[in-house]
Amino acid sequence: MDAKKRARKQTRVLAAIRRDLGISGSDKPTEFVCICNAGLMNGLSEEEFLQLFLRFGSVENVIMPTNKSYAFAVMKSVESAVKAVQSINNCETMDRRTLYAAFVDSVPDLRDQCVFDPPPGLDIIEDFLVDEEEEELLAWVDQVSDSKNDLDDSTSFCIITVGSSLKHRRVLHFGYEFNYATNAVDPEKPLPDKAIPKICLKFVKKFPGIDEANLPDQLTVNVYEPGQGIPNHVDTHSPFSGPIFSLSLGSPVVMQFRHQNRPAVQDRSVVLNRKSLTIFRGESRYLWSHGIVPRKLDLVKSRSNVGGVTVLERGRRMSLTFRKVNPSGICNCDYPAQCDYQNSRVGNVEESLEINEDADALERVAEELERNHVLKVYNSIADHFHKTRSKAWPGIVKFLDSLPPHSLIVDVGCGNGKYVSIRPDLTMIGFDVTLGLLRNAQEKGEVFQSDCLAIGARSDSFDAAICIAVVHHFATESRRRLALKEILRILKPGAKGLVYVWAKEQELKNLKSYYLKTRKKNKPISESVPVVEEIFARCEVSSGTVKLPVHKNRSNFKHSDLLVPWTLKKMEDGGFDKPEELNESSKIHHRFYHVFSRGELFRLAETVEGLVIDDVYYEEGNWCLVFSKK
Amino acid sequence: MKLVTHNMLSSKCLKGVVKGFPLKIHAVEVKTHEVEFNKEQVIRLIPKLEWPALCEAAESLGELSGLPPDVGPDFEGDEDFLKKAHHILFEVDVVNGELECPETGHKFPVRNGIPNMLADQKDHSADS
Numbered sequence: 001m002d003a004k005k006r007a008r009k010q011t012r013v014l015a016a017i018r019r020d021l022g023i024s025g026s027d028k029p030t031e032f033v034c035i036c037n038a039g040l041m042n043g044l045s046e047e048e049f050l051q052l053f054l055r056f057g058s059v060e061n062v063i064m065p066t067n068k069s070y071a072f073a074v075m076k077s078v079e080s081a082v083k084a085v086q087s088i089n090n091c092e093t094m095d096r097r098t099l100y101a102a103f104v105d106s107v108p109d110l111r112d113q114c115v116f117d118p119p120p121g122l123d124i125i126e127d128f129l130v131d132e133e134e135e136e137l138l139a140w141v142d143q144v145s146d147s148k149n150d151l152d153d154s155t156s157f158c159i160i161t162v163g164s165s166l167k168h169r170r171v172l173h174f175g176y177e178f179n180y181a182t183n184a185v186d187p188e189k190p191l192p193d194k195a196i197p198k199i200c201l202k203f204v205k206k207f208p209g210i211d212e213a214n215l216p217d218q219l220t221v222n223v224y225e226p227g228q229g230i231p232n233h234v235d236t237h238s239p240f241s242g243p244i245f246s247l248s249l250g251s252p253v254v255m256q257f258r259h260q261n262r263p264a265v266q267d268r269s270v271v272l273n274r275k276s277l278t279i280f281r282g283e284s285r286y287l288w289s290h291g292i293v294p295r296k297l298d299l300v301k302s303r304s305n306v307g308g309v310t311v312l313e314r315g316r317r318m319s320l321t322f323r324k325v326n327p328s329g330i331c332n333c334d335y336p337a338q339c340d341y342q343n344s345r346v347g348n349v350e351e352s353l354e355i356n357e358d359a360d361a362l363e364r365v366a367e368e369l370e371r372n373h374v375l376k377v378y379n380s381i382a383d384h385f386h387k388t389r390s391k392a393w394p395g396i397v398k399f400l401d402s403l404p405p406h407s408l409i410v411d412v413g414c415g416n417g418k419y420v421s422i423r424p425d426l427t428m429i430g431f432d433v434t435l436g437l438l439r440n441a442q443e444k445g446e447v448f449q450s451d452c453l454a455i456g457a458r459s460d461s462f463d464a465a466i467c468i469a470v471v472h473h474f475a476t477e478s479r480r481r482l483a484l485k486e487i488l489r490i491l492k493p494g495a496k497g498l499v500y501v502w503a504k505e506q507e508l509k510n511l512k513s514y515y516l517k518t519r520k521k522n523k524p525i526s527e528s529v530p531v532v533e534e535i536f537a538r539c540e541v542s543s544g545t546v547k548l549p550v551h552k553n554r555s556n557f558k559h560s561d562l563l564v565p566w567t568l569k570k571m572e573d574g575g576f577d578k579p580e581e582l583n584e585s586s587k588i589h590h591r592f593y594h595v596f597s598r599g600e601l602f603r604l605a606e607t608v609e610g611l612v613i614d615d616v617y618y619e620e621g622n623w624c625l626v627f628s629k630k
Numbered sequence: 631m632k633l634v635t636h637n638m639l640s641s642k643c644l645k646g647v648v649k650g651f652p653l654k655i656h657a658v659e660v661k662t663h664e665v666e667f668n669k670e671q672v673i674r675l676i677p678k679l680e681w682p683a684l685c686e687a688a689e690s691l692g693e694l695s696g697l698p699p700d701v702g703p704d705f706e707g708d709e710d711f712l713k714k715a716h717h718i719l720f721e722v723d724v725v726n727g728e729l730e731c732p733e734t735g736h737k738f739p740v741r742n743g744i745p746n747m748l749a750d751q752k753d754h755s756a757d758s
Contacts, residue, residue: 427671454642456640
């Protein structure tokens with residue numbers, strides 16, 4: 001390479017280094033030497049790099065950034081650094097490559113550029129197999145992979161296509177076929193005559209914590225030629241129970257782990273050595289994805305240099321992965337946001353409990369949930385709630401205005417009593433289960449404390465009923481139906497009722513509800529907000545826990561059953577509540593809601609005997625029902 | 631709790647209770663205060679009420695003051711009767727006491743003017 005070309009190339013690389021790391025080339029000799037055209041990126045190993053520099057004197061450190069084709073050496077003396085730069089630029093070659101070197105003013109600190117620690121829950125038992133056992137298994141894999149190669153035969157190896165054709169790896173399944181589209185197996189379809197072979201079972205029985213009862217029954221054999229990988233994935237939770245075990249044979253490889261819901265958590269590069277057993281449990285099983293990057297070289301921890309990174313060439317590798325199929329399909333892991341099973345149940349109280357068969361148990365849980373997440377919450381937030389609830393909805397005013405003068409009206413779940421004195425020529429009596437709210441309502445009219453599911457009022461006695469924002473607080477469909485039945489009971493025949501419940505659809509006919517529109521006043525939700533991590537809360541009930549999603553205020557509903565946080569809001573005058581209330585009420589309270597989908601209120605009302613549906617309409621994010629008693 | 635409200639309450643919320651009406655009043659504290667007389671309101675309300683129960687309630691509070699046991703056919707024109715009815719319906723307020731289920735003897739407390747008709751009292755303590 002002529003000097004001119006070398007200088008030009010060098011300038012370009014040094015500019016890139018300055019951009020990447022803030023490190024500049026130096027005109028004067030320093031002890032810091034940069035190799036401008038070789039690094040981890042193009043396969044220079046730390047050992048080779050170190051060997052090169054040791055020829056010129058003592059080396060203090062070598063620093064090799066990942067994904068870069070440059071690297072740094074720190075020489076003990078400037079003299080040996082001068083010797084190195086001169087010698088390298090004087091046609092020093094490595095692997096028939098011409099190298100060129102330059103002095104730089106400093107070197108980067110890259111101790112944290114790669115994290116090699118396994119993610120939590122991952123255990124690696126090194127030398128689980130002895131050499132003879134590894135050979136035995138390698139020979140067996142070769143035998144089964146050679147004996148049959150008809151791709152249409154399910155008992156043979158199949159080639160998994162990943163991206164370009166160079167990245168194929170071969171897999172073979174025993175017990176059940178692993179489906180790479182779903183990262184799952186179908187527990188209903190065991191592979192006929194293809195149980196895990198005896199040769200493997202003798203090792204499986206030595207896995208920690210394994211006995212006859214939880215013996216793995218699914219095996220996937222993977223054969224990786226150098227350069228082949230497997231895309232990052234999480235084995236779907238529900239099809240498998242217990243840990244996943246993987247035996248590594250042949251060449252070591254780096255497995256990449258990635259945290260599934262916190263991108264800021266650094267990836268982990270875990271070396272899987274030959275003869276080792278890897279056990280995936282807890283976070284590493286359920287919360288982190290794993291995969292093998294298709295490449296011929298891996299970056300591994302330097303043995304000589306603390307915090308350093310070097311490259312390791314891959315050879316042919318095989319892995320035997322053992323799983324236990326979970327016929328129940330139930331997964332109660334601690335990572336509900338990543339769990340297919342819990343996600344399919346979440347947002348539905350009835351289904352989130354494993355007690356569908358037992359109606360009484362479900363009833364008790366629903367009661368507890370309502371007590372803790374409706375009644376207690378309203379008692380705690382009553383005064384603050386009262387200050388924020390004063391606007392009367394137009395549909396309700398219209399309904400009340402349609403009633404004959406001096407009708408006797410019951411306000412079911414009257415809350416702070418905002419409708420109790422809305423029309424002076426109506427006699428209205430309100431009730432609510434929450435005493436805290438009734439104390440506010442009492443200032444406006446007559447009230448009593450009662451439960452909507454067992455109303456302490458006589459049958460066939462009221463001319464009309466309104467029930468606003470109440471029925472959506474009941475946790476099961478049967479309780480929501482019971483609420484309608486009870487309201488109907490206390491009405492006179494022919495009397496009218498009005499029910500408002502919160503709608504799951506907050507944007508109907510492209511009209512955003514008042515609820516959605518008001519979010520602008522608080523905090524603009526920008527379109528570029530990154531995917532919001534869904535938050536789940538566990539509601540403790542005596543029979544266990546119910547996991548429910550926590551709604552993000554002023555956003556659309558994703559689930560039907562959820563918790564809506566109540567936090568201290570700024571008052572209209574811009575101030576907060578009385579300061580002494582601040583600490584108490586600034587706590588976040590979670591209210592339980594079942595939001596109604598389109599048609600749901602109609603279908604519920606249809607099942608109540610003696611109830612005649614007059615109208616169902618949508619108003620400001622609510623589904624509204626007008627009915628009469630037969 | 632005004633007597634108009636008492637007239638609507640029942641212990642039907644208790645399991646097994648058939649009618650649960652009228653609830654016997656055991657008053658500890660009763661207040662009376664003047665409420666503007668609305669003739670039309672009283673006329674419209676009276677047919678919606680259980681009149682004998684109202685009389686019974688008024689009597690137990692010592693407020694019967696000549697109210698007839700039956701509502702006469704010409705009550706709408708009987709200004710004196712309407713005013714008496716207005717008084718016991720709207721001006722007498724049971725502040726503290728108990729309501730008793732006629733079928734089971736179950737007691738519902740009345741505190742600070744609010745009758746507690748919850749079947750299961752301990753589960754619904756208000757102050758948490």
